[in-house]
Amino acid sequence: MIGDVVAVIGDRAAAFELGIVSHVFGLDRSDDGLPTHDFAVCTLRPGLVPTTSGFSIAVEHGVERIATSDLVTVPAWPQLDAPVPPQVLEALRHAVARGAQVLSVCTGTFLPAAAGLLDGRRAATHWQFTDLLAERFPGVDVDRDVLYVEDGPILTSAGAAAGIDACLHVVRREYGAATANALARRMVVPAHRSGGQAQFVETPVPAPRTTYELSGLIDWIQGHLDQPLTVPALAARAAMSPRTFARRFKAVTGTTPHRWLLDQRLHLVEELLETTDLPIEAVAARAGFGSAATLRHHFAARRGVGPAAHRHTFRTEHQGADARR
Numbered sequence: 001m002i003g004d005v006v007a008v009i010g011d012r013a014a015a016f017e018l019g020i021v022s023h024v025f026g027l028d029r030s031d032d033g034l035p036t037h038d039f040a041v042c043t044l045r046p047g048l049v050p051t052t053s054g055f056s057i058a059v060e061h062g063v064e065r066i067a068t069s070d071l072v073t074v075p076a077w078p079q080l081d082a083p084v085p086p087q088v089l090e091a092l093r094h095a096v097a098r099g100a101q102v103l104s105v106c107t108g109t110f111l112p113a114a115a116g117l118l119d120g121r122r123a124a125t126h127w128q129f130t131d132l133l134a135e136r137f138p139g140v141d142v143d144r145d146v147l148y149v150e151d152g153p154i155l156t157s158a159g160a161a162a163g164i165d166a167c168l169h170v171v172r173r174e175y176g177a178a179t180a181n182a183l184a185r186r187m188v189v190p191a192h193r194s195g196g197q198a199q200f201v202e203t204p205v206p207a208p209r210t211t212y213e214l215s216g217l218i219d220w221i222q223g224h225l226d227q228p229l230t231v232p233a234l235a236a237r238a239a240m241s242p243r244t245f246a247r248r249f250k251a252v253t254g255t256t257p258h259r260w261l262l263d264q265r266l267h268l269v270e271e272l273l274e275t276t277d278l279p280i281e282a283v284a285a286r287a288g289f290g291s292a293a294t295l296r297h298h299f300a301a302r303r304g305v306g307p308a309a310h311r312h313t314f315r316t317e318h319q320g321a322d323a324r325r
Contacts, residue, residue, distance in 0.1 A: 002101070002174050005037045006061075006069040008088060008111070010044070010079045015053040016160050017075035017105045023187065024167040025073070034183055035175055040065055044085050052078050066091040071101050071170070074108035076160065080132070089115040101153045103170060105163030109156040113137040121151040126159040164189055176314055177270035214238065214252050225265050225288045231257050265289060266302055273311040280307055 005025040007018055018041070026039035042061035043049055050056045066072055072095050077084075092115045096102060102112050109125040110133065112118050119139035124146050134142040143149050148157035148166035157166035164187070172180035217238050221229060234257060235245035249257045265287045272283045284295035299307045 001035075002070045002170070003038060004069045005039045005071045005073065006065050007039075007041045007073045007075060008043070008063065008066065008092075009041060009049060009059070009075060010077060010085075010088075011049070012078045013043075013049050013051045013057060014076035014078055014106070014160075015051040015055070015057075017108070017163055018051075018057075020105060020160070020163040021073040021075060021103070021167060024164070024171065024183070025071070029183070029186065032182070032186070034179060034186075035171075042066060044087060063088055063091045066095050066100075069095065069100055071103060074102065074104040074111045075163070076106035076126075077108050077110055080107060080110060080129075084111055084114045092117060096153050099153075101155065101170075103155045103157070103166055105157050105166065106160050109133060110136070112154050112156070113140050117154055118151075118156070121154060122149045123151070123154070123156040124149045124158045124162075125156065128159075172270075176274040177267055178275045181267075181271060214249060218253075221261065222264060225261075225268055226286050227288060228290075229261060229288065262298060262302075266299060269295065269299060269307060270310070273307055274314050283307065 002025075005021075007021050009018060022039065022041075025037045028036050030036050040061050041057070041059050042063055042065040043059045044063055046059050046062050048056045049059050072092060074092075088111065092102060092112060096117055102117065104112060104125075106126045107129055109118070109123055110129075113123065113133060113136070118137065120141070122141045122143050123133070124143050125133050127144060130142050130144045133140060146158065147162040148155060148169060150169070155166055155170065157163050168180050168184055168189075171183055217234065220237075221234070231246060232242050235242040238245050240248065246257060249260070253260050255263075268287045269283055269289075272278055272286060276283075278286070280292045280295065284290065284292045287295065289295040289298065296306050299305075299310070303310060305313070
């Protein structure tokens with residue numbers, strides 16, 4: 001379990017991206033039954049650090065704070081034209097060598113890349129900087145089409161809001177789907193977004209009318225995942241032709257109705273596996289997969305393990321963590 005989390009900033013801090021990791025890992029939500037962390041912000045020269053938003057923040061810790069962390073977060077790094085201080089790069093290398101994880105947001109990806117931690121690994125960053133990342137670090141496999149990507153101990157994410165997706169992914173992986181969903185509800189954000197950066201590059205803001213037309217339908221779908229939901233049936237419910245519906249759905253969600261529906265069903269399966277003792281057949285029925293065989297096929301293809309193995313691993317890890325507390 002992740003207990004100690006640190007955010008690394010430079011001579012200037014990206015306020016929004018720092019706020020994301022602080023909001024997920026720095027707030028005490030124990031009254032709601034959500035996990036808490038020992039969270040801190042560090043920089044090479046502690047003191048008042050200006051932000052890109054016109055105000056300054058007081059930072060108490062130097063980069064030696066990285067040495068105790070389980071998760072090192074690197075918010076967007078505004079100083080891309082200046083070399084990264086070698087002390088910061090060395091601290092990142094030592095952190096990974098002793099088993100810590102690194103999570104970067106937006107241009108924060110340039111730090112683990114500069115430390116050599118992304119050589120031979122897939123990585124994401126904001127779409128405006130993917131070419132620069134590939135040019136500076138040819139050993140990095142830059143993925144331009146994802147919101148975030150996890151490769152080994154390094155999790156990199158795209159533009160600012162994709163950092164929320166990446167942080168929730170960490171929460172989901174460490175504490176389970178129910179905890180991630182509860183935190184997402186508190187933050188009033190989706191627990192998981194399908195699709196990649198292309199949806200934002202091509203259409204930064206979906207047409208308000210389209211979004212409004214489908215918001216009610218999307219809410220309805222999430223409450224009826226156990227039903228046989230086909231594109232023609234959903235299109236009829238939205239009073240659209242199947243072709244128009246598929247096009248508008250992708251404009252809003254960034255993916256196809258089939259892919260989005262599969263993602264929603266798999267997230268429901270995760271939560272049911274982690275929070276109930278329902279047989280796999282019952283889980284399959286509740287999530288709309290029809291049979292345990294179909295559920296096993298899709299779950300293993302997407303998660304890498306079968307549903308029974310996921311339940312066993314989740315229960316074992318969490319029972320061990322509870323015993324250590």
